[in-house]
Amino acid sequence: MISIIVAMDEQNGIGKNNKLLTHLPNDLKWFKKLTTNHTVIMGRKTYESLPNGALPNRKNIVLSRTLKSLPDAIVVNSFEQVKKLLDEQEENFVIGGAQIYRLFLPLAQMLYITKIHHVFNADTYFPQIDFSKWELIKKIFNPSDEKNKYAHTFLIYKRKK
Numbered sequence: 001m002i003s004i005i006v007a008m009d010e011q012n013g014i015g016k017n018n019k020l021l022t023h024l025p026n027d028l029k030w031f032k033k034l035t036t037n038h039t040v041i042m043g044r045k046t047y048e049s050l051p052n053g054a055l056p057n058r059k060n061i062v063l064s065r066t067l068k069s070l071p072d073a074i075v076v077n078s079f080e081q082v083k084k085l086l087d088e089q090e091e092n093f094v095i096g097g098a099q100i101y102r103l104f105l106p107l108a109q110m111l112y113i114t115k116i117h118h119v120f121n122a123d124t125y126f127p128q129i130d131f132s133k134w135e136l137i138k139k140i141f142n143p144s145d146e147k148n149k150y151a152h153t154f155l156i157y158k159r160k161k
């Protein structure tokens, strides 16, 4: 199964200058809890944006047409090749960025969206979602606090049958 996990602002913004829009420790904890011990799939730019390289305790797959290999991740050079590597019985998380979300959105069965209740000056956006195809199964509102500057909501959607 393919799942998408993303943190976006009120206008679907996801990044700026190859970085995340903000630092929300509560969202990073949520991301870690959901993805640990699973496969994560990302684009080369997102891989390069990670402060310490591949994410620990996860099988990291990086899509790139320019890289041949990486010391800490599996590099694949086409969408078809990634699909062959995935175990359909497992939950495989697509973790961005925009190019990779666009490739996988039509195949995803689950969407884990962290909606950040703010509008940033983003330069990278999540593609439009046709919500008529998705059923909201969980909604958890998190107010801002001393560690998390912006209020945000964890939303879990399942693709309708």
Ligand SMILES: NC(=O)c1ccc[n+]([C@@H]2O[C@H](COP(=O)([O-])OP(=O)(O)OC[C@H]3O[C@@H](n4cnc5c(N)ncnc54)[C@H](OP(=O)(O)O)[C@@H]3O)[C@@H](O)[C@H]2O)c1
Pocket (backbone or CB within 6 Å): 005, 006, 007, 008, 013, 014, 015, 016, 017, 018, 019, 020, 021, 042, 043, 044, 045, 046, 047, 049, 063, 064, 065, 066, 067, 076, 077, 078, 079, 095, 096, 097, 098, 099, 100, 101, 103, 124
């Ligand atoms: N808010 C969030 O949840 C979140 C999550 C992840 C990322 N982000 C943000 O998103 C931004 C990066 O997104 P992005 O769209 O610019 O880059 P990206 O999707 O991370 O990576 C794009 C790269 O992936 C490779 N690629 C794309 N399609 C491919 C295909 N069909 N086959 C093989 N390789 C392919 C190419 O690498 P080569 O150029 O090497 O060929 C391409 O340059 C950053 O600002 C990052 O912080 C936000």
